[in-house]
Amino acid sequence: MKRVTEQESKYKDIDKMSVIEVLKGINEEDKLVPLAVEKALPQIEKLATAVAERMKNGGRLFYIGAGTSGRLGVVDASECPPTFGVPFDWVVGIIAGGDSAIRKAVEFAEDDEKQAWIDLQEYDINEKDSLVGLAASGTTPYVVGGLEEARKHGVLTGCIICNEGGPVVAVSDYPVEVVVGPEFLTGSTRMKSGTAQKLVLNMLSTTVMIQLGRVKGNKMVDMQLTNHKLVDRGTHMVMEELNIGEEQAAELLSKYGSVRKAVEASR
Structure with a gap:
């Protein structure tokens, strides 16, 4: 060919x-x-x-x-x-x-x-x-x-x-x-x-x-939180979704381990 x-x-x-x-x-x-x-x-x-x-x-x-x-x-x-x-x-x-x-x-x-x-x-x-x-x-x-x-x-x-x-x-x-x-x-x-x-x-x-539902809006809500940059990104996603402060969002993210779980558990 x-x-x-x-x-x-x-x-x-x-x-x-x-x-x-x-x-x-x-x-x-x-x-x-x-x-x-x-x-x-x-x-x-x-x-x-x-x-x-x-x-x-x-x-x-x-x-x-x-x-x-x-x-x-x-x-x-x-x-x-x-x-x-x-x-x-x-x-x-x-x-x-x-x-x-x-x-x-x-x-x-x-x-x-x-x-x-x-x-x-x-x-x-x-x-x-x-x-x-x-x-x-x-x-x-x-x-x-x-x-x-x-x-x-x-x-x-x-x-x-x-x-x-x-x-x-x-x-x-x-x-x-x-x-x-x-x-x-x-x-x-x-x-x-x-x-x-x-x-x-x-x-x-x-x-x-x-x-497969692995994206919400335009966000990677299931991403693995494997470094400080991603944790910070995830924290701001939670802040935006729940309209809460950074400290509270960080606590939720740490507790539930993902943006999706943190948001769903808090609604």
């Missing part, structure tokens, strides 16, 4: 450019990313709606990917518990090569099309769950194989890629294709493609959590 992510950069002799020329070139390419994401909004809507329905019925959300894509999935999954107060195993990110690959690339890990399903067995993935494959190229064997096997077992499948069509789309119930074009640095998909995937992941997990 023709992979846009591998096409040659339109910028020539990058190594001869001045620093500001390099920066301007990267910035010009980055401007294209949100426009490409906007075109994919109908696809993102379908995926987010379907995933939320599964999760309302006890399902979980899994991400699989290799390299930059895998790391982005791990980041998004790891941020859901502190942001939305959900159990750590509601959203799970798995990277080809295991957790050590988050920091150091594992050679040829992405080329094993059977390993993703093996990795998923550790979590007893089942037909209630959803699996989203992350692959800029849309061809990564680790991701293709994982989605294909998951689909056979009744798992809802989706993908976030930066090409049109391809093997990953063929095994996805809900594909999201964000075509951002050739990279500034030829083939460096950690750049525009990675940015696009991060934007879509932000949209997906946030929209799903809103559908």
